[in-house]
Amino acid sequence: MSAPADGHGGSAFEHGLVLGKFYPPHAGHHHLVRTARDRCARLTVLVCASSVESVPLADRVRWMREVHPDVRVVGAVDDIPVDLHDSGVWDAHMAVFRGAVPERVDAVFTSEPYGQELARRFGAESVCVDPDRTLFPVSGTAVRKDPVGCWDFLAPPVRAALTRRVVVLGAESTGTTTLALALAGHYRRRGGVWARTQYVPEYGREFSEQKLTALRAGRPSARWEDVEFAAEDFPLIAERQNAREDAAARAGSPVLFCDTDSFATTVWRERYLGGRDPVIEEIAALNTHHLWLLTDDEGVPFEDDGLRADEELRPWMTARFGAELARTGREFTLVSGTREHRLATAVAAVDALLGRGWHFAPPLPERR
Structure with missing residues (x-):
């Protein structure tokens, strides 16, 4: 008999098991795990992935461990075709499952019809949790088909992995911040899940302000031209930029706008110190990242805000960004013209990116 998962009065079972693809994990999966955790002294979550699937097993295990730090999460590759009516196929799957979870299992928690047979083969009790998905009307199939429509059912690490990251980069005083902010505002106005669209400012500018402030503490008359960068500054800038992007992607919408990125730091390092640094790369x-928008220096007047210099280097910087984007195979669009034209060009490029959707490789088909 399949035991209902009603009530959570103490640890009903010594060792419970939750098994699934988690391709990708969603709120229904997390409800299943939390329900099982509340009824077991120990819980193991077994993530099974096939080689044909496009989300690596390691990522799924990492995501589940982050969301459920109080349970044991293990992973296994299972490339055996699914056939719920073939005993030999069941035996082959069980060899994989037992290889990953060799200890005794007292209860198997699922929301699927195969739960009773899986539990029987483990010599455990079957516990069925919300099989009709009334609490969380979502499935892995639905997420793979329409991640945007299922966005609110995804945990922060999964959102961060699926977010389309768009970088605005360019030479000094070419409107990168203006464009990045305008893009974030444009997509927020679409409402719904898009209202949470995030903008990530340039950490390098904050770092530069701090260096100038520190210099002026000893030399009040110091100017930007007096600031000197060290080789170790640029890896730090790149790391901080990455960290801030990841934090924003976890809390935002399916698209994220970044005012420069760690890739751009490789060119800024070249501009200030000369040469390349493999650590930054x-x-x-x-x-x-998925798309870069390169702001043209032509048609934009240079504005010295106290942290800028060498106006004559702007064409060189634009050319270097373009050359490095092309050399490294990054998808980019050059935005030129008036502010309105730049925004329109950028929105068209971002819409094209989003229009391509999220492509998940299909899982192994189930034989019927």
């Missing part, structure tokens, strides 16, 4: 590779 490694840091830049840690964050995934």
